[in-house]
Amino acid sequence: MARIDLRNLAHAYGPNPREPRAYALKPLNHTWEDGGAYALLGPSGCGKTTLLNIISGLITPSQGQVLFDGVDVTAMPTEARNIAQVFQFPVIYDTMTVYDNLAFPLRNRRVPAPAVDARVREIAAMLEMTDVLRKRARGLTADAKQKISLGRGLVRSDVAAILFDEPLTVIDPLLKWQLRSQLKQLHKKSGYTMVYVTHDQTEALTFADKVVVMFDGEVVQMGTPAELFERPAHTFVGYFIGSPGMNVLAAEVDGTVATVDGREIRLPRAYGKSTPDRKVELGIRPEFVRVARGQGLPVTIRKVEDVGSYKIARLALGQREIAAVAPEGTEFPADDVGAVFDPAHLNVYVDGHLVDGTPVRGA
Amino acid sequence: MDRPTNQKAWFLVLPVLLLVAFSAVIPLMTVVNYSVQDTFGNNEFFWAGTAWFEEILHSQRFHEALARNLIFSAIILAIQIPLGIVVALSMPRKGIGVSICLVLMALPLLIPWNVVGTIWQVFGRVDIGLLGHTLEAIGIDYNYVRDPLDAWFTIILMDVWHWTSLVALLCYAGLVSIPEAYYQAARIDGASRWAVFRYIQLPKMNRVLLIAVLLRFMDSFMIYTEPFVVTGGGPGNSTTFLSIDLVKMAVGQFDLGPAAAMSIVYFLVVLLFSWIFYTVMTNFERGGQ
Numbered sequence: 192m193a194r195i196d197l198r199n200l201a202h203a204y205g206p207n208p209r210e211p212r213a214y215a216l217k218p219l220n221h222t223w224e225d226g227g228a229y230a231l232l233g234p235s236g237c238g239k240t241t242l243l244n245i246i247s248g249l250i251t252p253s254q255g256q257v258l259f260d261g262v263d264v265t266a267m268p269t270e271a272r273n274i275a276q277v278f279q280f281p282v283i284y285d286t287m288t289v290y291d292n293l294a295f296p297l298r299n300r301r302v303p304a305p306a307v308d309a310r311v312r313e314i315a316a317m318l319e320m321t322d323v324l325r326k327r328a329r330g331l332t333a334d335a336k337q338k339i340s341l342g343r344g345l346v347r348s349d350v351a352a353i354l355f356d357e358p359l360t361v362i363d364p365l366l367k368w369q370l371r372s373q374l375k376q377l378h379k380k381s382g383y384t385m386v387y388v389t390h391d392q393t394e395a396l397t398f399a400d401k402v403v404v405m406f407d408g409e410v411v412q413m414g415t416p417a418e419l420f421e422r423p424a425h426t427f428v429g430y431f432i433g434s435p436g437m438n439v440l441a442a443e444v445d446g447t448v449a450t451v452d453g454r455e456i457r458l459p460r461a462y463g464k465s466t467p468d469r470k471v472e473l474g475i476r477p478e479f480v481r482v483a484r485g486q487g488l489p490v491t492i493r494k495v496e497d498v499g500s501y502k503i504a505r506l507a508l509g510q511r512e513i514a515a516v517a518p519e520g521t522e523f524p525a526d527d528v529g530a531v532f533d534p535a536h537l538n539v540y541v542d543g544h545l546v547d548g549t550p551v552r553g554a
Numbered sequence: 555m556d557r558p559t560n561q562k563a564w565f566l567v568l569p570v571l572l573l574v575a576f577s578a579v580i581p582l583m584t585v586v587n588y589s590v591q592d593t594f595g596n597n598e599f600f601w602a603g604t605a606w607f608e609e610i611l612h613s614q615r616f617h618e619a620l621a622r623n624l625i626f627s628a629i630i631l632a633i634q635i636p637l638g639i640v641v642a643l644s645m646p647r648k649g650i651g652v653s654i655c656l657v658l659m660a661l662p663l664l665i666p667w668n669v670v671g672t673i674w675q676v677f678g679r680v681d682i683g684l685l686g687h688t689l690e691a692i693g694i695d696y697n698y699v700r701d702p703l704d705a706w707f708t709i710i711l712m713d714v715w716h717w718t719s720l721v722a723l724l725c726y727a728g729l730v731s732i733p734e735a736y737y738q739a740a741r742i743d744g745a746s747r748w749a750v751f752r753y754i755q756l757p758k759m760n761r762v763l764l765i766a767v768l769l770r771f772m773d774s775f776m777i778y779t780e781p782f783v784v785t786g787g788g789p790g791n792s793t794t795f796l797s798i799d800l801v802k803m804a805v806g807q808f809d810l811g812p813a814a815a816m817s818i819v820y821f822l823v824v825l826l827f828s829w830i831f832y833t834v835m836t837n838f839e840r841g842g843q
Contacts, residue, residue, distance in 0.1 A: 270741055270744040282739040
């Protein structure tokens with residue numbers, strides 16, 4: 192178990208990167224606390240797997256350092272790092288039994304047989320696989336195989352962290368839920384630092400205490416699921432997390448007034464005057480948009496989607512589309528429709544990044 | 555099972571059945587026909603029953619050729635399979651080296667068999683051959699025309715040169731199909747080079763190895779052209795394998811009956827060994843579950 196620090200870490204696959212675009216992973220500083228459950232969330236190709244492979248030592252970074260409990264391990268090979276990794280597709284040793292699969296990492300490290308046996312049985316019990324220990328691993332289902340891959344990581348008592356690279360991709364949707372909650376329990380029982388890479392927000396938000404959102408080789412936000420939801424630090428986080436994602440509207444801002452399509456909206460905080468050379472946007476979650484008659488911005492209702500437990504209204508504001516979430520049973524007005532934004536949840540973004548305004552008395 | 559059956563499918567298989575009938579079944583049946591009859595030409599046939607089979611099965615000439623052939627196949631498999639694996643493991647996985655390697659490896663496979671025989675026939679000659687002359691020059695008494703051991707050495711070396719690349723290419727195909735994650739997981743698990751081979755690469759190569767073993771067994775057991783060109787079955791009978799013996803009997807001595815009986819026995823032996831290899835290797839893969 193260990194705390195992992197990344198210092199000024201960056202990676203480019205090509206040699207001699209010059210421009211920032213050549214980096215698969217842009218320079219970043221980050222700390223994974225000991226025993227934490229982290230999710231690394233982002234779309235495909237954003238550098239999540241690269242980051243994971245750098246931590247496990249499968250890739251040597253172009254620059255920067257990786258520290259385990261303060262010790263620089265950047266130059267250390269994978270096998271010396273005490274890292275466990277679970278891959279997208281289950282990796283099992285076909286010809287071995289489940290027992291031998293679990294024992295494999297320990298035997299490779301010349302752990303005495305009685306200790307191996309005790310540990311394997313302990314982990315098998317934890318994974319609820321005791322009754323298949325003598326079975327050949329190849330005949331098992333995908334989820335059982337994935338549990339074995341995980342077990343090979345857990346079995347080593349010296350493991351600094353367990354890394355998961357989209358481990359539930361090939362698992363049935365129904366079993367995904369089970370495995371995910373088992374994983375969560377395992378994290379509590381074992382206390383290992385776990386880093387979980389995924390592009391699925393549900394997986395990330397249910398597994399992790401802290402979610403790290405990556406976009407285009409950069410860490411754009413780290414926070415609890417609630418923080419990511421309420422105050423997305425980047426417009427990308429806004430529309431990547433949540434279903435539907437955050438509404439992002441191009442706007443001009445001056446003081447406490449934002450102008451969208453010629454309409455003024457009061458802001459709860461004061462901001463500087465926007466200049467044309469920077470992209471200013473207003474972000475509001477659909478959950479905080481209310482559809483009302485004769486109030487707010489004039490919109491037309493394009494369509495209403497009923498997803499069962501709530502309704503999503505797709506509103507047209509000029510050329511733009513705004514989504515609004517309303518409870519089941521809401522009747523939408525037929526004419527003179529307006530969209531009201533909850534001012535407490537209005538966020539202002541400049542060039543994609545969240546800007547903190549100054550609080551205004553009496554606003 | 556109450557799966558719906560559709561007998562019409564048989565019509566789709568019919569063309570293939572006809573093709574196989576003309577190319578294999580009917581010629582085989584003619585052989586069966588010869589094997590149970592005696593003929594003196596003029597298209598006159600007399601029923602001989604199992605006489606030819608008894609003759610062949612009790613013939614020392616057949617026993618010796620069979621023994622020679624089995625030893626030859628055993629040596630070929632013992633050399634080519636491990637060597638092919640080693641070659642496949644050391645081939646590059648990416649870059650320009652891959653195509654160069656593949657083309658070089660495929661070259662021996664593209665040469666007509668009698669040309670291979672001729673190449674080695676000349677290569678091994680003591681007076682003008684590069685191999686033969688060199689060996690003699692450094693003081694090794696080598697002459698494949700006179701010495702049975704040298705003849706065997708030459709033929710085995712030739713076959714290894716000719717066919718090892720087939721095994722290597724098959725194994726290589728098996729190796730490149732292993733996802734990178736397996737190697738990464740093995741590194742994380744602290745597996746040694748040997749363990750990676752034993753528990754990842756070998757199991758993944760199992761299928762292609764089965765094909766390689768079967769192909770190499772059948773080919774080496776039925777080898778004819780190359781040793782015929784190089785040694786003609788000599789010196790003495792030392793490199794007379796079953797196929798060479800069969801041709802001698804059938805078209806040299808014109809003993810059609812015994813030759814036909816021998817063909818059938820020969821065919822059954824190949825079939826038997828192929829079945830044994832198949833069963834043993836697929837059982838090994840399943841690991842006696």
